[in-house]
Amino acid sequence: MNMLARNTARKGTHYTLFESGALKDWINNSVDIPGLGKVPGKLFLKDAMGLTSTEISINAMPPGQGMPFHHTHRQNEEIYIFIHGQGQVQVDGEMFDVREGSVVKIAPKGERVWRNNGSEMLVYIVMQMREGSLQQWGTGDADVPQKPVVWPA
């Protein structure tokens, strides 16, 4: 049973847990963006979770809808992970299809716009991180404490 109210965070010393709800309910989120007003189907996680390395949004876009303007970034690389539905993306006027499992990296200067041209909700995650900021990764950034893994029965 979910002990957390939706869209609330639980914090420990080294972690934050945020329950964004089932993917089918992401359309009920909304954010207020200065100059744009209320944007339905979008929720930013950085402030809610205290993220220091990325801004993440979780997104649901209904069939027939699309971004009404292009945008670029100044510092940040963006990554889009599509997890349901079908859509199209344009970067610098070049168009390609996206679907469940499509992952798109866009460099800061890429002029980007996207739409849902399918018949189901387009569900996707967008992340922005400072381009070139990663210095080490994977096992090269990891340590393994020598303690047993214990789970309750």
Add this chain to the structure above:
Amino acid sequence: MNMLARNTARKGTHYTLFESGALKDWINNSVDIPGLGKVPGKLFLKDAMGLTSTEISINAMPPGQGMPFHHTHRQNEEIYIFIHGQGQVQVDGEMFDVREGSVVKIAPKGERVWRNNGSEMLVYIVMQMREGSLQQWGTGDADVPQKPVVWPA
């Protein structure tokens, strides 16, 4: 129709598109990790996509399985986004449940381990980015080129 072979990348001037395949097929991926050997159900995207700000893995873990060891990080904040199934996470020995829509941030020093204690595949995305690296975000990092959005009919 998908014009791309699975797990291949298409590159433009400012973008890379990677088709990771349907979520139900992520279990067929695997990676070789030094000291661990072949890890099924995991695929790293950084090298395949030329990411410069994050290492991302896409993951599928079958019921009854779990990470066999704890790990920590040196520089990187980690974020786990669970998109299907049910599992449990421990950070510093504190346990909590996760499910579709659970997002977990773990600071570098958090000792973490997780398992699939549900009856379906646990499907999730893991990202690591350098802690404190984000300097600006959202509309504060964005520009809007004044050009019309045009889609083919």
